[in-house]
Structures are given as structure tokens and as C-alpha cells.
Amino acid sequence: MNEKMSWKRSRRWVLGGLLAAGAAALVYAAYRPRPLTVEVATVTTGTFEQAIEEDGVLRLKNRYLITAPTPAALLRPTLKVGDAVKAGDVVATLEPVAPQMIDARTRTVLQQRVGSAEAARRAAAAQAQRLQTALAQATLEAERADKLARDNFIAPSARDQAVLARQAAQQALNAARAEQSAADFAAAEARAALSRSEPTAGARPAGLWQLKSPVNGQVLKLHQDSAVAVNAGQSLLEIGDTAAMEAVIDVLSGEVRQVQPGAQVQLSTGSGAPALAGRVARVEPVAFTKVSALGIEEQRVNVVVDLASAPTEVQRLGDGFRVDARITVSSQAGVLLVPTAALVRDGDQWRVFVVETGKARARAVAFHDRNTEVAWVKDGLREGETVLLYPGTIITDGQPVKY
Template sequence: MAIKALKPGFRTTFWAGACAVLALLIAYAFWPRALQVEIGQVLKGELVVEVEAEGKTRVRELYVVTAPLTGHLRRIGNRTGEVVQKGDVVAVLDPSESVLLDPRSRAEAEAALTSASAALSLARAQLSEAEVVKEEAKLEASRAKVLFERQVVALSAVDAAVTNFEAASARVRAARAAVARAQSDRGGASLRLNPPRSPGKATRLRQLLAPASGKILRIHSQSETAILAGTPILEIGDPSALEVVAGFLSADAAKFHPGAEVRLTGWGGGALAGRVRIVEPSGYLKVSALGVEEQRVNVIIDFDQASADVSLGDGFRVDAAVTVWSSQETLQVPVSALFREQGSWSVFRLVDGRATLTQVSTGPQTQSQAAVVAGLSENDLVVLYPDRSLTDGQRVRARAD
């Protein structure tokens, strides 16, 4: 008797297929996927390392005209930007009269004059007394000499009389000096009480001359005003002879040397070329906008000859970037690919679709690129901004833009 084979029913086939599909879905869900990452390339080319700081232009030779004495400054006829020649009259100063005394100061001056007059009278009286004593000592000395010649007195009496006469003469000289001093004190007290007046106003005007040829850069006071001695009135200079002074961190300025190339930007035009002329030997403390104390050093920069005709003036803001290292052909990797791994710089290099942890040795770097000394080759692909979850050997793929 033949045995017939049993065919699976519809229900069995359906559930078997459903289980297979579910198993595939579960396997797909838990299958490790390639992580999407940004990819960068290791290239060979020019790399320039610069240190930047904010600076400003200034006239190389600046002349400041100041008031030589206290007075009344006449209105300045020149305007800012006008050309003046050396020796031109740029300001006129009317020296002030003596200050009028208030009642209290006048009373004090009168008392000082009275005291000085009394001191002068006392000095004159003392002089008269000293002169009388001197005449008496002179007579005593003459009388002693006559008596000594007649052998009436001893030689010691003559010496004593001569000594008294010399002492009296010295007192007379001292009294005359005291009179002269008292006269000077009384004269000074009298001048304070009644100061002299100038005979004519025109003769008192003082003309201030331009110390050098150039342009008037700024006028501190255009209108008439009272002014104290030493107050700046205006500044003169040649705006075509400019230099740049920029404050760099002292740690950066220590790397500079005279003649280093400088790129000047941020002034409103294209990039200009310059050279470091001098790094000042003394630094200063500056507090940054964040409240951090920074030790900075002024670096003086000269414009290249080709940049001398630009439309810059005194006190214009510029951004100075000093070149501290440069190379025309150097292997470089994006800085965003670098990270620290066990104290060494490392990257994730892309090899056959997997991220391979690779240690590298780097050289000078900018904000975006770093020179590669060892560990990478030209055209290698590296992962940019690697995530902490990325591990060695993990499958990765480039993120679509």
C-alpha cells in the first residue's frame, strides 16, 4: 500500500513566511550600520602661520604745538587737514594779565607788605648800629697803635683792638646783606599787591610758529579760550609717512624678528604688505574684554613701498598678521580632524570604509590646517570632527551634503 506525502497547508506556509520576514527585520535592525561622518583630505601645498593682533596707524614724526605760557588763545585760523610750512604762524597767544586778588588774598598781601616793610626798617636800624660799632672799633684800634708806639700798652692790646674792628666790619657786611634781602622781600610783597601792567596789548601777543612742514592733523581747541602753560593746541605731521603700532601678546612677540612679513587688513581696503621694524623692549599690562590680564608688547610695523600711496591717515584701525613660519610645499591635515589619544595627536583615517585610529606627528599649525611630520600621506582621507562614540575599525560613510 502506497503512502501519500502530506502537503503543507496554507496556514503553515503563511506563518513560516511571516517568521522568516520577522527574523530578517530583526537582523536588519540589529545589524551594525555605517556611521555618517564628514570627510577631509590630506593635501600638500603652501602653509603660512600668522599671529594676529589689532593695531592702528600713526604718523612717524608728530609735532605738538603747546602753549608756552598761560594766557588767552586767539581763534585758530587754520583747519584740520590744511598744509603748513615750517615757520608759519599757526596760533596767537595773548599772555594773561596778573590775576586779580579777592578781598581775603588782598588782605593777606597787604599784611605781607606791612611785615616786609617792618623787616626792612629793622634791618636798616641794625645796619646803623653795626656801622656805629664799627667806627668805635676803628677809633679804638687807632688809639691802641699810638699807645703801643709810645710803649704805654702791650702788643696784645693792639691785637685785641684790631680783632674787634674786623669783627665789627663783618657785622656791618652782614647787616647790609640783611637790608638787601629785606628790600627784595618788600619788593615781592609789593608786586603781589600791585602787579605791573603792560603798556600796550599789541606788544604782548605771542605768535606760535609751526615747528615743521606738514598737515594739521588735529586741533585741540579751534575757538578762543583761556589756556594754561603746556596745554596742547594742535598737532602737525606728514600723513604720507605712516607706521603701524600693534599690541601683541608678549609670548607671540618673542617669536618676531625685524624684517618679518606682515599682512595688514581690516582698514577698509585690500590687504597691504608691511615689515616688522622693531619690537619694543618693554611690555605693558592690558585687561582684555573678558577681564583677563594680558602682558602685551608694542610692535612697530613699516609699510612696504608699494603700499605707501593708500588712503590711510593717522589713527586708523588695522589688523596686523605677522608671519612666524611659512612653507611652499608641506603636507597638511585639517585641524578639525586632530584629537588627543593617550597624550598623542591622532586622527581617524579612512581605510576600506572603516575608521582606522592613526597617531600623527604635527608641526606648525594655523586655525584651520596643521603641518604633518609623520603618520599620514598625501590624499589620505580623514574623519573631521570625530565623535566620541567613534571607535577604531568602525564602518563609516561620508555624510551627504
């Protein structure tokens, strides 16, 4: 009887122990730290670059402005923006400006001036004809006097007088012919003044000027796209070669001292477009004020970049196109790199979380320099180690993680 009761008592103890162990296991499973899903990266060896990222625009290296050489009337252009032209092609045609309208009184004065000039011309012609007859008579008298003088019928002095009379008649005829020419010019001038004041209906003045392209290129801008009167020096159109372009990047004056001529530049023209390579050609020695998107006035300096891409790639671009530029100011190859997103500020120091056997272990690190993407590690990490990205505040030393 005692043995039976002892066995029952032992059985109750065993069952109680099993129940307590199960409950403890359930409590541990419920409250033990669970692995957090994290994003990780690998410490690698590569090239560290310090760069300045700004936006800018493309522009033509050379543009040519075609202007009117004299006041004239521009005929309607046949070219459109984007049309290709070759050196020597006619790009604009000018014609003389039509004369201004005049009143009836001025027209009558011009008509009378024409009549007066015509009368003076006829009088000069008649005078020239009379002197031509006088010269013919003087010539006959001189020939007769010469013959008589050879036969000793008259004195030599009489012959000399006849020769001089012929020369005087010749000079008088020459003067009359000059006066006749002057009268002809005066009459022509009077007729021209009258004809310019009363152009023929529908007639176009003669003497067109054709302006030609100085280079091979494309039409960039039409300042005048219709027939219109223009003044001397007025802009008509612009021509440029889109295969010869450069980029202008405005950089903060406080950062531009790091940019040196010859520095490598990567230009992005938009989503999905291949990057364009280039080099800094020059840094302009003058700054200008620009208002940022936040309304802050900034002093900026233009950095001019020569494009190194193939002409076929550049030709798809245009003057004034926006670009995003990445100017490399320093570069170091073969260094240990860790993503900047893995760095956590710890007072005056920096640390990262390294994944070791499924747990995040905090480790202090030192670095030479960093940019927006990676940091150049000086001490604290080895190549190939796995680090957490964007650890935040929920990750602690020893926290189980998975990825």
C-alpha cells in the same frame, strides 16, 4: 490522500521560511548601523606657518605739536580735525595779551608821570636850544679871532682861546641833545605805560604772530578750539601725515622672543577690509604691565611694524585705529598638511579618521608641529586622503559615514 497531505505540509514549511526570512530582513534593516553625515577635508601639500596673533593699533610715524612761543591770546582757529595743510600754511594766529585793568590811583600816577616826562622833555629841548645859540656865538668869535690873528691885530694865544671856547660850546650842545633824547624816550615810555593801562575800546593790539605748519599733513587734534589766552609752551594743535603710518602690536613677553625683525605681518582692519601687509621693524627692549579682559596682569612688549601697503590704502586709515595682527615666526613650504580639527587625542598619541569605502577608519598619525588651523604631518597620512572633521565621541572605527 497521503500525497495531498504531504504537499500541504511542504507548503506550510515554505510559507513559514519566507515569513521568517522577511522578519529577519526587517530586524536587520531596523538595527543595522546607518551612515552618519559628517564634515570632511582633504590632506594637502602646502606651506606650514607658525604665527602669533594679537591685536594692536596704528599710529603715525611722525607727529608735530604746535605750541605757543610766548604768553598771548589765541584767535579762534579756522581749521578742523582732518583738514589738510601744507608746509608753510598758517595754522594758528596769536596776538599780544591785553593789559590788566588798574585802579584810579595807579592811573593818576601814570598820568602825572607823563606830565613830568613831558616837562623834562621841554626843559631839555630849551637847554639844547640855548646851547645851540651859545655855539653860534662861539663860532663867530672864533672866526673873528682867526681873522684878526692873521692881520696881527691880536696874539695867537687869543685866537687859540676862541677856538677852544667854540669846541667847548659844541660839546655842551652834544650833551644837551643827548639829554633831550633821554627825555624824549622817558616821555614815550610814560605815554606807553598809560596807553597799555587804558586801551582804546574795541581796538586790537598790533603785532600778530602767525604760526605755520612745518610739514604737509592733516590736523589730528585741536587742543584749543576757541579764542583763549595761552601760556608759553601750551599745546595748540597736532599735525601729522597719515600716509606715513606704522602699527604697534603688544605681544606677551614669553612669546616675543620668537619674533625677529623682518618677519612678515598681516594686518586686518575690520570685516570686509583688505589685509595690509607689513614687516616687523623692531621689537622694543622694554616690557609693560597690561590687564587682560579676564583681569589678569600680563607682561607685554611692543612690536613695531612698518606697513608695505600703497599710500592710497593707508590714507583711509587713521591714528589709533585698531588692527588684528598675524606675525609669522616660522614657515616651511611643501609639507603635508591636515586640518587641526581632524586630530583626536588618544592617550599620548594622536589619530584621525580616514574615510575608506564609506567607512571611518581610525589611523595613528605623527606630526612635526601644529597651529590653530593645520598640522604638519610627519607620518600616517598621504596626500589626497579624506579625513573627518570634528569627529567627536560618536564616531568609532568602522562607522559608516557619508558626506
